[in-house]
Amino acid sequence: MSIAVRQPVLDESAVRDQGGRVDLVVVAEMVAPGSRVLDVGSGDGALLELLATTRNCDARGIELSREGVNAGVARGLAIIQGDADVDLAHYPDDAFDYVILSQTLQATRRPRWVLEQMLRIGRRAVVSFPNFGHWRSRLDLMVNGRMPVTDNMPIAWYETPNIHFCTIRDFVALVELLDARIEKAVALDSSGHRVRVNMPWWVWNLLGEQAVFLLTRER
Amino acid sequence: MLDTGAGPSLGSPMTSFVRKDVASNTAAEARREADEPHSPVVRFGTGAPLRLDAGVELNHLQIGYQTYGEPNAAGTNAVLVCHALTGDQHAASLNPVTGKPGWWETMVGPGRPIDTERFFVICANVLGGCMGTTGPASTNPETGRPYGLDMPLVTIRDMVNAQAMLLDHLGIEKLLCVAGGSMGGMQVLQWAASYPERVFSAMPIATGARHSAQNIAFHEVGRQAVMADPDWRGGRYLAEGVTPHRGLAVARMAAHITYMSDQSLHNKFGRRLQNREMPTFGFDADFQVESYLRHQGESFVQRFDPNSYLYVTRAMDYFDLAADYGGVLANAFRGSKTRFCVASFTSDWLFPTEDSRAIVHALNASGASVSFTEIESDKGHDAFLLEEPQLFAIARGFLDSAARALGLPTGRSA
Numbered sequence: 060m061s062i063a064v065r066q067p068v069l070d071e072s073a074v075r076d077q078g079g080r081v082d083l084v085v086v087a088e089m090v091a092p093g094s095r096v097l098d099v100g101s102g103d104g105a106l107l108e109l110l111a112t113t114r115n116c117d118a119r120g121i122e123l124s125r126e127g128v129n130a131g132v133a134r135g136l137a138i139i140q141g142d143a144d145v146d147l148a149h150y151p152d153d154a155f156d157y158v159i160l161s162q163t164l165q166a167t168r169r170p171r172w173v174l175e176q177m178l179r180i181g182r183r184a185v186v187s188f189p190n191f192g193h194w195r196s197r198l199d200l201m202v203n204g205r206m207p208v209t210d211n212m213p214i215a216w217y218e219t220p221n222i223h224f225c226t227i228r229d230f231v232a233l234v235e236l237l238d239a240r241i242e243k244a245v246a247l248d249s250s251g252h253r254v255r256v257n258m259p260w261w262v263w264n265l266l267g268e269q270a271v272f273l274l275t276r277e278r
Numbered sequence: 279m280l281d282t283g284a285g286p287s288l289g290s291p292m293t294s295f296v297r298k299d300v301a302s303n304t305a306a307e308a309r310r311e312a313d314e315p316h317s318p319v320v321r322f323g324t325g326a327p328l329r330l331d332a333g334v335e336l337n338h339l340q341i342g343y344q345t346y347g348e349p350n351a352a353g354t355n356a357v358l359v360c361h362a363l364t365g366d367q368h369a370a371s372l373n374p375v376t377g378k379p380g381w382w383e384t385m386v387g388p389g390r391p392i393d394t395e396r397f398f399v400i401c402a403n404v405l406g407g408c409m410g411t412t413g414p415a416s417t418n419p420e421t422g423r424p425y426g427l428d429m430p431l432v433t434i435r436d437m438v439n440a441q442a443m444l445l446d447h448l449g450i451e452k453l454l455c456v457a458g459g460s461m462g463g464m465q466v467l468q469w470a471a472s473y474p475e476r477v478f479s480a481m482p483i484a485t486g487a488r489h490s491a492q493n494i495a496f497h498e499v500g501r502q503a504v505m506a507d508p509d510w511r512g513g514r515y516l517a518e519g520v521t522p523h524r525g526l527a528v529a530r531m532a533a534h535i536t537y538m539s540d541q542s543l544h545n546k547f548g549r550r551l552q553n554r555e556m557p558t559f560g561f562d563a564d565f566q567v568e569s570y571l572r573h574q575g576e577s578f579v580q581r582f583d584p585n586s587y588l589y590v591t592r593a594m595d596y597f598d599l600a601a602d603y604g605g606v607l608a609n610a611f612r613g614s615k616t617r618f619c620v621a622s623f624t625s626d627w628l629f630p631t632e633d634s635r636a637i638v639h640a641l642n643a644s645g646a647s648v649s650f651t652e653i654e655s656d657k658g659h660d661a662f663l664l665e666e667p668q669l670f671a672i673a674r675g676f677l678d679s680a681a682r683a684l685g686l687p688t689g690r691s692a
Contacts, residue, residue: 117647119647119648125651125652125653125654128649128650128651129651129653129668129671129672132619132649132651132672132675132676133671133672133674133675134675134679135675135676135678135679135682136649136675136679137617137647137648137649138649138650138651139620139638139642139648139649139650139651140650140651140652141635141638141650146639146642149639149642149643150642150643151643151645154642154645
């Protein structure tokens with residue numbers, strides 16, 4: 060579960076200096092003000108709160124953990140206890156302007172199905188995930204021959220809920236498979252700074268510790 | 279046991295827990311409440327009949343209700359609390375029949391989640407009930423005798439329509455929230471479906487959008503117990519001066535088991551014996567759990583009208599919200615702007631979490647705003663009436679958020 064950005068502000072450098080979640084700010088900036096948003100895997104509701112207060116969104120969440128749901132609902136957020144791998148099927152087409160999957164893709168049982176559902180339910184999808192192709196993961200594998208354990212992926216392989224790690228290149232390939240279009244993409248390095256836009260994919264895939272994609276369904 | 283040789287002792291079921299004089303006073307008190315309740319009451323004349331789902335009109339509708347807190351000038355702080363099967367309007371006030379605290383004082387009161395310092399809370403006895411709202415125990419003004427089985431059958435929707443008449447009478451156009459558990463939750467769902475523009479937020483707890491076959495079956499057992507009692511007299515017991523108290527007590531005992539969980543019965547009683555070292559080799563209440571159930575049955579019959587029990591259980595059985603909307607539950611909430619907060623309990627097997635999840639899926643499909651949580655509890659269905667901090671935290675957060683959205687002041691912190 061994430062620690063909320065202390066004051067919900069859309070200021071990457073301020074959040075970075077406070078040690079907050081820069082990726083949440085990047086996600087929130089991709090969402091047009093006043094939109095209807097579904098956050099899949101909403102944790103304790105930090106992103107929902109950010110979207111509601113800074114983007115004036117009608118923001119709703121689905122969260123698997125009872126603790127996360129209870130904490131969020133007690134703060135007045137609209138969160139349902141549910142499983143992304145099952146419950147997305149119950150939402151109608153085009154129910155939301157954006158469907159967000161923040162740091163959750165790698166924990167789903169059926170990432171492809173989840174992404175398809177997101178693009179059905181929402182006009183746009185925003186996906187953020189840890190990049191398994193980051194140079195430090197590669198170094199861990201190459202030098203130590205071990206699965207990487209980093210700040211971003213802190214749990215050992217045998218205990219992690221993250222069962223479907225992918226790299227930025229892997230994700231782009233899946234997006235192409237689904238006939239979706241990438242509207243925006245941001246990679247954040249390990250210090251929370253954006254990797255420069257004009258770099259080629261392989262540089263992003265090496266330097267980006269996290270990635271955030273804005274997708275639309277039509278190509 | 280050796281001295282008589284006359285078979286097992288039967289003990290004295292159903293009479294050993296309440297003193298006779300106290301019992302008859304309580305019963306007499308309960309009997310009076312049906313027509314002249316200790317709470318405020320509104321009487322609608324023949325000019326304002328209630329059209330029932332049964333296809334007939336009910337004249338002389340009377341509603342017994344209770345209010346807590348004060349309405350604000352803008353009329354934006356009204357909360358309707360709906361009671362369950364055997365509840366009444368005394369959600370947060372001393373019950374005039376039993377002398378016990380209100381049935382939802384954990385949830386409703388000053389500084390409670392449904393905060394009577396900020397909200398104007400209304401709770402009405404349901405149609406078919408026996409605490410001042412028209413039901414089979416009420417006197418039919420046209421005959422001067424109790425309705426008994428001449429009372430038409432009522433539905434959850436009829437109950438809600440009667441409540442809407444009460445709100446009109448009180449001058450309340452919109453409700454900040456409608457909240458209730460079990461049958462109260464059914465009314466909440468019906469309110470949201472029937473009067474979406476009057477309901478800003480809704481909190482259906484431990485409930486379902488339809489009564490399951492299993493639940494109908496349990497109710498049928500209870501009704502058969504009442505009707506099998508010779509003192510039921512074909513429903514005319516009030517006129518004949520008797521009460522089918524044994525049948526109703528058995529109904530209550532069976533029902534009470536469904537309100538608890540295996541775990542909570544075990545925790546409370548286990549296999550412990552009642553005031554004895556050894557089993558008596560008879561059918562007296564050897565076990566504490568038996569003694570407890572007998573007590574539950576015995577005290578219930580003092581306060582509740584047997585026919586009323588038939589009518590209100592029937593109303594629950596008939597409840598199937600989707601059926602009124604082409605079989606698609608989502609259609610009941612289509613276009614609804616109401617905010618919902620649905621909650622269930624892990625050990626509730628009367629209204630299990632799947633029932634709540636079906637409501638949530640329908641609300642999702644209709645695009646409504648909904649929160650849903652399953653609360654960990656070993657107390658079974660009754661958990662919604664008990665000390666459940668998670669439920670209170672959620673209810674408080676949900677209501678505060680709704681109140682904020684309407685510009686109402688925030689309450690003291692939990």
